[in-house]
Every structure is written in structure tokens, then in C-alpha cells.
Amino acid sequence: MTTTSAPISGANRARVGVQRFGTFLSGMIMPNIAAFIAWGFITMLFISVGWLGHWYPVADLLGGFGNADAVGWKGALTALAAAKDGTTFPQYVGLVGPMVTYLLPLLIANTGGRMVYGERGGVVASIATMGVIVGTDIPMFLGAMIMGPLAGLITKWMDRIWDGKIRPGFEMLVNNFSAGILGMLLAIVGFFGFGPVMLGISAVLGTVVAWLVSIHLLPIVSIIVEPAKVLFLNNAINHGVFTPLGIEQATNAGKSILFLIEANPGPGLGLLLAFTFFGLGQAKASAPGAIIIQFFGGIHEIYFPYALSKPMTVLALIAGGATGVTTNMILGGGLAFPSAPGSIIAVTAAALSPAAGGVGNLFIVYLSVLLAATVTFLISGVILRASRKRDLAAEDTFGAAIAQTEANKGKSSAAMDALRASTTAGAAAGAGATTNAEAPAPTATERRISTIVFACDAGMGSSAMGASVLRNKFKKAGIDGVDVTNKAIANLDGTEDLIVTQQQLTDRARARNGEAMHVSVDNFMNSPRYDEVVEIVRKQHDGDA
Template sequence: MTTTSPAATKAGDLRTGVQRFGTFLSGMIMPNIAAFIAWGFITMLFIPAGFFGAETPFPGWHWAPVAEIIGGGGDSAVIGWQGAMTALAEGDGGNIFAYVGLVGPMVTYLLPLLIANTAGRMVYGERGGVVATIATMGVIVGTNIPMFLGAMIMGPLAAWITKQMDRLWDGKIRPGFEMLVNNFSAGILGMILAILGFFAFGPVMLGISAVLGAAVDWLVSLSLLPIVSIIVEPAKVLFLNNAINHGVFTPLGIEQAAENGKSILFLIEANPGPGLGLLLAFTFFGVGAAKASAPGAAIIQFFGGIHEIYFPYALSKPTTILALIAGGAAGVTTNMILGGGLAFPAAPGSIIAVTAAAIGSGVGNLLVVYLSVVVAAAVTFLITGVILRASRKSDLAAEGDTFGAAIAQTEANKGKSSAAMDALRASSGSAANAAAPAAVATDRRIENVVFACDAGMGSSAMGASVLRNRFKKAGVDGITVTNQAIANLDGTADLVITQQQLTDRAKAQSPNSIHVSVDNFMNSPKYEEVVEMVREQRGTEA
């Protein structure tokens, strides 16, 4: 009989709690990354030092005097859209961006309000999102700075308060008055929270932002920023990085980028160099399944930006985490000394996304960023190579599928499987890729199939695409196959497909649906069983 100590249980609970917190934070940020990228491109194109700015590094590219784009300076707040249309009619269309002042309003209002709305929806649906947006507007106006931390706190809080308020009169409203009560109660609560945010919550968040900003400035002034890698790199391997990256680095980085045009904070966690160096070292010095799968993993990590694919390699040889720390610190040091940074978050952490976010600050900045990636990769590669060479004999003599166990441990740390881990199983031939038990037959007619995962994107979207193609090849029509987050399951799905670690959560969210668990979203034997089940229901011949 296996027992678990109370200390181990508490540590696991703490890790799970931090992981959920990180997942919640990333859930607020990730759906809005496209807006961050749009703002970043507008910034790097039209600020004075941008491609089309007054100080453009490319002679002859200057479009218009667009200095006011950084925040609506001068007469832009007065001229607005009417002035912009007049400018366009008079042939001065290049000044439209200056008149409207895109950069300032976007970073001050649009981005925080998008975060607040997303957070509110995560807590209490559309109603929570509306109240969260209203409340956060009060915080923004009360501080008049990009209030990302305020949005990430006020948004969920306002939605939670709305949820508790609705419980007070749940089932007590007379028929016909539901819309009246719901609209007025949300409006009044939103007004109260916006006023509180303006006078009370906003100043508090302003103080917190100032303290965090001062802490970062202090680390930079003392050249201590690289020591952050001691926290970040192990946290990545344990899937605890989201709480740090999206909770601190992204909000502070956006504020720095709005002021300086770029920020080093966007590269502390997203730098693909350490992961690339680790995987290259396993390619040359590893053994067995890890060595065989490392080249493909390196391509996915470096160009696709899926950093989690190198986590099993680090877990299979925990001492290599020291190499990741050293490589991460080396990359941060390079950017700190030479002034490298990104104009907006690189999401995912692909060299392609890093390039797009770095090039706006000039070719010199891009070269510095590239150098930081190369230095980080080289340092990690050298240290990992030494570690692997020193333990090569014992690794070759070891018995059992240690790399497969590391993949399983990675999924346990994350709390779910993913397409990246499935790809590692397939490429390494790991025993962890064993087929799952057969699906349970049912008499319920299947018309609506949903792939569900934590975020409702990524691996579940790929799985849905695979099953659609299976249905198409089998000649089965009339089946809707979609993907969504588990939290958004509403019980209407006839069949819900999840990875094994998430099935219990999916059953609790949609108890009346048929549930099928798979190990591999990309290539599961369960798909053929589902297709055959539907064919039999429809009377379709093979």
C-alpha cells in the first residue's frame, strides 16, 4: 500500500493552486493577445522613432508628424474623428493617426477593458463581463495610466460581486420583471463599483504598480535582473510561469513599452534560447527516446513557440534545470547590457513572434535580441552537454522508460495533456503512448461533438479538426464538431471528448453528455470507435 505524507500532499495542493491561478491569469491575457500585437505594430510604425515617425531610421519613409500618436497630445483630443475625416478630405490622410491618437487610448483604455471583460466572462458569463468592464473603467479614469493589474483584479472581483448579488433574489423575481431587475441591478452595481474604483481602488492599484515598477527599476539599476531567471526557469518546467509572466511581466512590460517603445520584461520568460539549447544538447549528447525525439522538438519549440515541449527533457534529467537558469540569465544579461527589448508580448514564444516584436525598435535592437537568444542557447547547450556527458554511462545502463515517465510527470505538473506531449510520445515511441480503453457504446443519437480542454484552443482545436476529417472520409454528414473550454460546457453537447486528466471536470460541467477520454488528441483509436458508433446510428454502410 502506498502512502503520501501530509507535507507532500500540502506541497501538491499548493502547486495545483498556483497552477490554477496561473491558468486563470493567462486566461485573461491570452484571448486578447491579438489586440496587444495590433497595439504593438501601431506603436512601432507610428511613434517618432518608428518606421513612419519623424525620427524614422529609414530615410524617405517618414509618413507624417505622428508624435501625437503616443497618447493624444496637442489638439488630438479635440479634433477626434471629425478632424481626421477633414484631414483625409484635404489630402492629409497621413495625419489621421496623429489626430486620433491611437497608441495612448489603446493602451490606456482598450487593452485593460478587454482584459476586464474577458475576466468577467470567465467568472460570470456575459453579465459578469459587462459589470467588470464598467467597474474597471472607473479604475482606469481614476489613475489615467495603463491599468492592467487593476483590470486583472477589478474584473474578476466585479463579476464575482455580480454573481453574489444575483443569488440574493434568485427565484424571487415575479414573472415579467426579470429583464427590468437584471438590467437595472447590473447598471446600478456597475455604477457603484466604477465610483469605488475611481476614488478608492484606483489609487491603491496605482501604488501597487508604482511599487512593482520601482522593484524592476531597482533590479535593473543594480544589474540584478538576471537573477529573476532563478525563479522563472524552474517555474516554467513546473508550469508555474503563467502567474509570474502574465501577472507581472506583461502588465509592467506594456507600461514600459508605452513609455520607451520596448521592454526587456517581454523577453525574460519568452526567450526561446534556453529551450533550444537544452534540446540541441539532448540531440547530440542524449540517449534513447530523448535523443531520437529532441531534433523535432527543437523545431516545434523554436519556430512554433511551444516551450512546454522541452519540459519532459528537463524533468528526465533535473540537473539540467541549472543549465536553463544559466542560459536564461545570460540572455537577460545580454539584453540588459545592450538595451534589447520587445515592443509587445511575444506570444507564443517563437523566434518568429520575437522577431516581429523586436524589429520595430530598429535593426540594431533586433540584432541585440537575436544575440540574446543565441547566447542563452549557447550557455544552456554547453552546460547541458557537460551534464549529459558526465552521466552518459549511467543513462545507457538505466532500465525503464525514463523519458516516458518524464512526459507523464510533465502532464501531471500541468494538470492536463496536450498536442505537444502527444507529439513527443509519437516521435519517441514511448510506452506512455498506449491505447486507452474502448469507448462505451450508447443509444443516444450523436449530432453535436465538442472537444474540451482548459483554454478551449490549441490541442482541442487540432483534435476537432482531426475528427471532422475522419467523419468526412467515412461519408458521415450532419455532425457538428467544435472545440471549447471546459468551463463553457453548457450541457448541450451530445458527446464530449477530453484528455483523461480533464474528464472528471467535464463530466461535472456537462453531466448528461456522453464522455470519451483520450490520451492523444492528434491520433487516438477512440476516434474510429466514435465514427463507427455514429455510422451505426445513421445506418451508414462502411
């Protein structure tokens, strides 16, 4: 019943390695995005210049007013009674300062430690990162992204030393004391050594960004970012550099342009509009629907197949991205917190924050989106019109571009599946549907299925939507007692009966759980394999009756 995935060629190993590194970095950030958004909204509402900043005394208590001697809400009330003038961004009292200084880096570190060595690695990572945080005076996101996984790895190495050598009854004692002592030592190292080093690295990176801004060269970053997005290599840049530096800038200045370098929805919108007006075949038919998913849903990967089907349009994306960066750089636009996903709705919320400049800043950000979309649209339109005759004589390769996009990413996604579904429907009415290259479905002679897991790199997004589709199919079929969930491949624990993955990820999933049945699909949203799985489970249930 298990399926076979194509091996990774030598030419693609480097790309896959960078993708996995980017996935690891984003795996530390993405599960904690809700905390970033919560911090952003608290900042937006309760700092002294926030929407509710005049709401004394609650705003002062939540937003803070920079008095280091005021501890807790009682101490804050006492200090407020003596001085009600308020100040700028808080550091000690209120929620805003402690959240960005302690909560967010510790969440990142805990997630990184867990990814390496489970709960035990996460605990030691949090302790160690506390030393890094206290040893610096800036939000230590880069330090957390390095110390977290490192502490988890050291904990794993430590446990191997006495694995199987502990006398029965002493396991808890040894485990707790060893983790506590190691955490203490790493926290001390972080305070005296690691923290200052990361402070220096952050200062250097910040200086580089400031230098690029001062000489008006920040837009050249788009030469790297836009092609990297199409090849799914952007996570290492975005989550490894832009987000940590952006948080630091936003803490000091209230906003950061770095949050908009990758997340600006303008270039993708311009490309999809160009295909809507000047494209051909499946690409033209599906582009309007893709605009809604990309611009309002924030799923930028929906436009990647369009760029791959016409590689010259990457130049248009670079020009559009550089235009957006230039607009924000000259006019001072930026976001108060990360926009995740890169939806115009999320961008609006982050740009409208009073700390970022309110309505005036929102106008600048909207202008950067509009100009980026316009430049990308015009250049893409010229490219598409110039090659129109040749494209009319050639076979429509948009379906192949979708497959190439998924191969670049190393996994399928709900966005790609929805895009394929729309193009397949259009092709069925005309020239025919895209070939389905999915692997054979399981047979009824295999193990009993009670736990089905959809697995992808991050364990969110596409796998969650695929699991929802299959749950609905079971519900319509009147089948109960089957648990359908989604998780990251790294979190597969051997308890799964059947694992559904995109073709390029099946081998990785099988390495995590070789005993389970594996279904490799090409289409997470409407795969015919799902109906066959439902039928197998139905027969198993009928056999129990």
C-alpha cells in the same frame, strides 16, 4: 462509457491550485493577445519614429501627436494644420494611446468578468474597470485583472439576492437597472479608491524591477522562472506581473525587457540541441523535430519532458535564462509588445519595432537568444555526457517524462502528443512503444452523438488540434452531421453529447456536464479512441438509414 481519473493527491493540491490560478490569469490575457499584437503593429508603423511615421497626415492621425484638444480626425486635422512638429508617445489622439489606455484593459476586464459570470459579469466588469482606468494615468492592466473578476463575482452575488423573487414581466427591467447601478457604483469606487491603490501597487512593482535592474540582479528572476516553466507554474508570474509591468514600460520607453524573461526561446533551444548531440534513445531521436516546434512555433512546452527526464538540466536552463536576461539588461534589449507565442518569429516582430530601437535592438535580442542557447547547450551537454554510461545501462524513461509533463500541466497538448507520436514511432522500430494508458472507448449502446467537444483549460491550442484531427477522420469516413468543436472546460454548458479530455481533466469536465459521455485520452493527436468513436457514430448513422 465515462472514465475514471486518478484523484489528486494531497502533495499535489498546492501545485494544482497554483496551476489553476495561473490558468485563470492567462485565461484573461491569452484570448486578447491579438489585440496586443494589433496595438504593437500600429505602434510600430504610425508613431512619430515608426516605419511610416513620416507619412503625413495619416501617420499623425493614427499614431497621434499628443494634442489633448484635438478630438477625432477632424480635430486632429485642424490641429495638424497649426502644428506639424509631432511629439512622442501619444496619450489622447490617434489609435496608439487610447488602445493601450482603454481598449486593452477593458478587453481583459471583460474577459475576466465573463469567466466568472458570463456576459452579464463581463459588462459590469467593463463598467467598473473604466473607473479604475480614468482614476489613474497609466495603462491599468493589473487593475483590470483584479477588478474584472471581482466585479463579475459581485454581480453574481447580487443576482442571488432576488433569484426567483422577481415578478414575471419585470426580469429585464430588474436585470438591466441592477447591472447598471452596480456598474456605476463599482466605477465610482474604482475611480476614487481602487484605482489609486492599484497605481501604488504598480509603482511598487515597477520600483522593485527598476531596483533589480539598477543593482544588476534581474537575472536572478530566472531561478524562479525557468523551473516554473517546466512545472507549468509560470503563467501566474508571466501574465500576472511581467505582462502588465512590461506594457507600462513599453508605453513609456517603447520597449521592455520583461517581455523576454519568460518568452526567450534560447534556453529551450540550447537544451534540445544538447539532447540532439548528446542524448540517448527516444529523446535524441525526437529532439531535432522538437527544435522546430519550440523555436519557430513558439511551443515551449515541447522541451519540458526533456528537462524532466534529466532534472539536472534545469540548472542549465536557469543559467541560460539568466544569460539572456543579463545580455538584454546590459545592452538595453527588449520587446515593444508581448511575444505570444514565444517563437523567434514573434520575438523578431516585437524587437524590430522602431519604438524599441529597430535593427539595433533586434541585434541585441538575437544576441540574447544566441547566448542563452549557447550557455544552456554547453551546461546541458556536460550533464548529459557525465551521466551517459549510467543512462545507457538504465531503461529509457523519456516516455515517462512526457507523461509527467502532462501531469504537471494538468492537461495534454498537441505538442506533447506530437512528441509522443514521434517517440512511439522510433520505439516501434527498436525497443517497443510507450504504453498507452488511455481509458476504454465509448460503447455503441450509449446516447446518440451529434455534438463532440474537445475540452482543455484554455480551450485553445491542443484542444483545437485534437478537434481538427477527429473532424478529418469523420470527413474521410464520409460521416456528416456531427459537430466537433473545442472549448475551455469552464465553458462547458451541458449541450455536449461527448466530451474528450486529457486524463487529468476528465473529472473536472464531468463536473461541468455529468450527462455527456466522456472520453479520457492520453494522446490528443493520434489516440486510438478516435477511430472507435468514429465507428460508433457510423453505426448510429447506419441504424438511421
